[in-house]
Amino acid sequence: MTAGIKDKIVVVTGASSGLGEATARLLSTEGATVVLGVRRVDRLRTLAKELETRGGRALALTTDVSQREQVKALLDTAVQTYGRVDVMINNAGLMPQAPLERLKVDEWDRMIDVNLKGVLYGIAAVLPHMQRQKSGHIINVSSVAGHKVGPGFAVYAATKFAVRALSEGLRQEVKPYNIRTTVISPGAVATELPDSVTDPATSKPIRTFYDQVAVPADSFARAVAFAMSQPEDLDINEILYRPTKQEV
Numbered sequence: 001m002t003a004g005i006k007d008k009i010v011v012v013t014g015a016s017s018g019l020g021e022a023t024a025r026l027l028s029t030e031g032a033t034v035v036l037g038v039r040r041v042d043r044l045r046t047l048a049k050e051l052e053t054r055g056g057r058a059l060a061l062t063t064d065v066s067q068r069e070q071v072k073a074l075l076d077t078a079v080q081t082y083g084r085v086d087v088m089i090n091n092a093g094l095m096p097q098a099p100l101e102r103l104k105v106d107e108w109d110r111m112i113d114v115n116l117k118g119v120l121y122g123i124a125a126v127l128p129h130m131q132r133q134k135s136g137h138i139i140n141v142s143s144v145a146g147h148k149v150g151p152g153f154a155v156y157a158a159t160k161f162a163v164r165a166l167s168e169g170l171r172q173e174v175k176p177y178n179i180r181t182t183v184i185s186p187g188a189v190a191t192e193l194p195d196s197v198t199d200p201a202t203s204k205p206i207r208t209f210y211d212q213v214a215v216p217a218d219s220f221a222r223a224v225a226f227a228m229s230q231p232e233d234l235d236i237n238e239i240l241y242r243p244t245k246q247e248v
């Protein structure tokens, strides 16, 4: 078991696939209790059952992170059930990339609602608990696209730049409460994320790019485990990683 993970109560949004699912699996194996929130709760229930069969503790709750009261209910249920929350991983997100001139305004709204407001709602839901506990760790998921912008992913990048900005503000503000903050910015990771691209001209090159360079989702889970397993007086604030093959 890795120090700093065993017996921790960890809430993960977006755990029905990809980075969130891989993280739930790794942390559960390392002895954490995982509380998982997504919209496709059937997938989560199967995952939670599997983790329990292997000796872990897991709770699956229907949560749409764009609905503030649902995110609050996820955190409140975690605390009511297990007595506290140690780590909040604001991971849920989508990436329907397309050039701005396609005017996919509904997708812009959705990315802002999930990738940005969903993270804010996660912070709003967990902060009162962690302030009361005078301990905790908030992990937000940005992206290489939170460091670099290019044609076709302006809005996605805008949400991920924003996640980095608010994570840095959060880091400075929560010092009095002994709360750690980490923002993780992955490069291309093989998940269902490219499925959210609806623009046919954008979808094909993204799939080719992912097929050529993407690394498995446990890369992210290991980054989470690294940040969590540091001594309590050490706060890993930023992790940026890419597949070795990824140039951008």
Ligand SMILES: NC(=O)c1ccc[n+]([C@@H]2O[C@H](COP(=O)([O-])OP(=O)(O)OC[C@H]3O[C@@H](n4cnc5c(N)ncnc54)[C@H](OP(=O)(O)O)[C@@H]3O)[C@@H](O)[C@H]2O)c1
Pocket (backbone or CB within 6 Å): 013, 014, 015, 016, 017, 018, 019, 020, 037, 038, 039, 040, 041, 063, 064, 065, 066, 091, 092, 093, 094, 095, 114, 115, 141, 142, 143, 144, 185, 186, 187, 188, 189, 190, 191, 192, 193, 194
């Ligand atoms: N894969 C990459 O290359 C990569 C790189 C950098 C950053 N990221 C970031 O990593 C995070 C996870 O993405 P992923 O790659 O693991 O993609 P994924 O496999 O598509 O997983 C996305 C997860 O988010 C959940 N989700 C989507 N909308 C939601 C909502 N409104 N409320 C609650 N959950 C919601 C999905 O579950 P439901 O559909 O069941 O709700 C799913 O579990 C995202 O923030 C993404 O931007 C990914």
